[in-house]
Amino acid sequence: MHLTDEQLNEYLDEAVNERAQIEVHLSACGECAARLSTLRKLFNEMESLPELALTRDLAAPFMRSSGLPAQLPAWLPLTMALQAAAALIVFIAAAPFVIRLIPDIETPSLSTVLIQFQTQWTAWLDRLSQFHMPSLPAFSLELSGLYLMSALAVVSMLWLVGNGLLLRNQW
Amino acid sequence: MNAPSDRDLILLARRGEAGAFGELVTRYQTGVFNVCYRILHERGEAEDLAQEAFIRAYDRIATFDVEREFGPWIRRVAANLCLNHLESHKVTAELDEERDADSAELPEAVQEVRERSEQIRMALASLPAAYRIVVELRHYQEMSYDEIAAQLNIPLSDVKSHLFRARKLLAEKLHASD
Ligand SMILES: [Zn+2]
Numbered sequence: 216m217h218l219t220d221e222q223l224n225e226y227l228d229e230a231v232n233e234r235a236q237i238e239v240h241l242s243a244c245g246e247c248a249a250r251l252s253t254l255r256k257l258f259n260e261m262e263s264l265p266e267l268a269l270t271r272d273l274a275a276p277f278m279r280s281s282g283l284p285a286q287l288p289a290w291l292p293l294t295m296a297l298q299a300a301a302a303l304i305v306f307i308a309a310a311p312f313v314i315r316l317i318p319d320i321e322t323p324s325l326s327t328v329l330i331q332f333q334t335q336w337t338a339w340l341d342r343l344s345q346f347h348m349p350s351l352p353a354f355s356l357e358l359s360g361l362y363l364m365s366a367l368a369v370v371s372m373l374w375l376v377g378n379g380l381l382l383r384n385q386w
Numbered sequence: 387m388n389a390p391s392d393r394d395l396i397l398l399a400r401r402g403e404a405g406a407f408g409e410l411v412t413r414y415q416t417g418v419f420n421v422c423y424r425i426l427h428e429r430g431e432a433e434d435l436a437q438e439a440f441i442r443a444y445d446r447i448a449t450f451d452v453e454r455e456f457g458p459w460i461r462r463v464a465a466n467l468c469l470n471h472l473e474s475h476k477v478t479a480e481l482d483e484e485r486d487a488d489s490a491e492l493p494e495a496v497q498e499v500r501e502r503s504e505q506i507r508m509a510l511a512s513l514p515a516a517y518r519i520v521v522e523l524r525h526y527q528e529m530s531y532d533e534i535a536a537q538l539n540i541p542l543s544d545v546k547s548h549l550f551r552a553r554k555l556l557a558e559k560l561h562a563s564d
Contacts (some may be wrong), residue, residue, distance in 0.1 A: 224550050228524065230531050257557050261525050264506050265499075266420045270429070273415040273437050277408035277444065 218247045223254055294377035301373055305366045312363060392456040399447050407447065411440050414457055418464045424522050425468040427511035435471055439464035461527055462537065465519065469538070472515045509559040517552035524549055 218226075218240055225231045241248050316339050343360075390398070390406075392413070398406035418439055422432035443450070443460055450459075492500070510518060523529045523537065531549075535542045 220554075221546070221550060224546075224553065228531065228549075253557070254553070257553060257560070258525065260502070260506060260560070261510075261521070261556070264424075265503055266416055267423055269415060269419050269433060269436075271433060272412075273419070273433070273440055274408040274411035276437070277404050277411055277440070 217244065218250075220250075223247070223251050226251070227254060227258060294373070294380065298370070298373050298377050301370045305370050308366055309363055393452050396447060396450060396452050396456065399444070407440075407444055410456065414460055415440070417457065418460055421461050421464045421522065421526065422468050424507075424510060424526065425465065425515075425518055426471070427507070431471070432468075435467050436464060439467050442467070458527065465522055465527065466537070469515075469519050472519075505560060506556075509556050512559065513552050513555060517548050517555070520545060520548040521552050521556075 218237060222231065222237060226234070226237050231237060241251060316335055390409070392410060395406045395410045399410065415436065419432055419436040422435045422439075423429065426432045426435065439460060442463060450456075510521065513521065519538065520534060523534045524531075529537065531542055531545045534545045538545070
């Protein structure tokens with residue numbers, strides 16, 4: 216029994232289990248060895264086909280700065296979430312200060328609210344400018360004020376950097 | 387100074403440096419074009435689809451696994467694109483009779499090699515598209531039967547029969563012109 220075409224094909228494709236048996240037959244049968252060698256020659260000829268050259272440069276669209284839009288890094292959209300989270304944290308951190316700075320108002324008229332707000336606001340600004348916060352028994356005042364200011368500064372930085380990156384990457 | 391690795395270029399491209407991706411294209415464009423040409427046998431279409439393969443790769447660069455080799459991956463992307471193209475455009479364009487250059491002034495031995503290459507190309511071009519793609523994946527992209535079956539979503543038995551018949555046809559054509 217000679218080897219089938221399928222066996223020879225699979226042998227050259229390295230897809231047979233019975234390799235040893237096939238090799239035993241090939242070493243004893245000149246006819247099958249010759250068929251294998253013809254097939255191998257075809258493989259070699261196909262695989263040594265020289266490559267053709269391109270007539271245009273496919274890299275050109277990627278080299279031009281105005282070509283394709285720059286890819287947004289995957290982490291960039293995260294800066295928006297980060298900004299929101301930071302703002303929320305600062306809001307929560309600032310809430311005790313704000314609540315204490317704005318006194319309780321019992322259903323006042325709009326003008327009273329405005330006046331009171333303005334009074335408190337100027338007073339707050341005043342104290343802020345003197346870097347001297349109203350007395351808060353539970354906290355160390357200077358430290359809390361500093362903490363609030365630094366938190367605000369960090370959020371502003373995050374906001375600016377994040378938006379700067381987003382804008383830059385639109386071009 | 388060593389040239390940056392493919393991996394470095396991919397990471398740079400991810401950071402928005404289009405030029406880094408351009409460098410990657412420069413490295414692989416001839417190989418990718420030849421994949422397309424062997425499947426389509428029409429230069430204009432092959433160049434267009436090779437370009438398309440790189441554009442798709444660029445779109446997917448953010449999710450590309452940098453531990454994979456870029457070369458084999460982009461060649462598979464190109465083969466797939468060409469296959470889809472053949473399936474959606476059943477009309478076959480005039481096949482190119484590609485000549486590398488004006489061969490009139492070349493030594494005889496070189497001319498013989500060129501003629502043989504041309505015979506092989508024409509024999510490949512004459513195969514049914516389904517055979518051509520299997521030949522491409524097995525002989526030029528060195529994929530196993532199983533990988534080809536998975537890539538083309540066809541049974542293993544079809545991979546084998548397409549491949550064996552393709553080789554028979556090629557052998558007949560090339561023998562006839564020996
Ligand atoms: Zn035999």
